[in-house]
Amino acid sequence: MSSTAPPVLPISNSQTTAGTTGAGGGAIEAPANNPAFRAFINNLSNSLRHGLDQRRPWSELADRSAFSKPESFSEATLRVRKNFSYFRVNYYAVVSLILAVSLLTNPFSLILLVGLLASWTFLYLFRPSDQPLVILGRTFSDFETLALLSAFTVFVVFLTSVGSVLVSALMLGVAVVCLHGAFRVPEDLFLDDQENSQPTGFLSFLRGPASAAAAAAAAVPTVASRV
Structure with a gap:
C-alpha cells in the first residue's frame, strides 16, 4: 500500500516590512528601519560623544579661588x-540643562515641542520621497507638506507658550554663562593649546564627527534633497 505525500502549497508572506499599512494602502516603513533615520541617530550619537569628550572638569568651572571682579567692561569681555x-x-551643557528644566516645568510646552519635532522628523525629513503623505484619504505633495508643517511651526512657536519658554530659558542660560565668564579669571587655563588645537566657533565640536559621517550621509540622498 503506497502513501502519497500531501502536495506542498505555496505560502505567501503578507507581512510588510514595517508591519503597518498607511491610509493610502501602501506599507509604511518603520522609523527604526529607515536608513536615513539610522544615519542621523548615529551621527547625532557620535557628535554628542565627541563633544562630551571635550568637556572640562567641573571642578575647574566652580573653582572659587579663581573668581574675582573685573576692573572694566573690556576686561570682562575678554x-x-x-x-x-x-x-x-560645559557652557553648552549648562544652557541645555536650563532649557530642559524650563520645559519640564512647562509640560504643555514640552508636549507641543515634541509633537512639532516629531512632525518634521517623520512627515518630511525622513519620509521616503517616493511615498506621498496621505491623511484622511487625501494625498499631499512635498510642497503642501512643507507648507502645512511651516504653518504648524509658526502656530506652535508664536501663538503658544513654547516660544516664550524657549526664549526665556535661552536668555537665562546666556546670562549665567556671561556672568561666570566675566568673573572667572582665565589666567590658570591652558588657552594657547586650546586655541591652537581646536576651533572656537559655535558648536564647533560637532565638526569632527560630522566629517566622519559624510559617507553615511551620502548614502541617504533623499534626506539631503529634502534639507
Whole structure:
C-alpha cells in the first residue's frame, strides 16, 4: 500500500516590512528601519560623544579661588571670550540643562515641542520621497507638506507658550554663562593649546564627527534633497 505525500502549497508572506499599512494602502516603513533615520541617530550619537569628550572638569568651572571682579567692561569681555573658548562644552551643557528644566516645568510646552519635532522628523525629513503623505484619504505633495508643517511651526512657536519658554530659558542660560565668564579669571587655563588645537566657533565640536559621517550621509540622498 503506497502513501502519497500531501502536495506542498505555496505560502505567501503578507507581512510588510514595517508591519503597518498607511491610509493610502501602501506599507509604511518603520522609523527604526529607515536608513536615513539610522544615519542621523548615529551621527547625532557620535557628535554628542565627541563633544562630551571635550568637556572640562567641573571642578575647574566652580573653582572659587579663581573668581574675582573685573576692573572694566573690556576686561570682562575678554574674560568671557577666553572662558568660552575653554569651557565651551560645559557652557553648552549648562544652557541645555536650563532649557530642559524650563520645559519640564512647562509640560504643555514640552508636549507641543515634541509633537512639532516629531512632525518634521517623520512627515518630511525622513519620509521616503517616493511615498506621498496621505491623511484622511487625501494625498499631499512635498510642497503642501512643507507648507502645512511651516504653518504648524509658526502656530506652535508664536501663538503658544513654547516660544516664550524657549526664549526665556535661552536668555537665562546666556546670562549665567556671561556672568561666570566675566568673573572667572582665565589666567590658570591652558588657552594657547586650546586655541591652537581646536576651533572656537559655535558648536564647533560637532565638526569632527560630522566629517566622519559624510559617507553615511551620502548614502541617504533623499534626506539631503529634502534639507
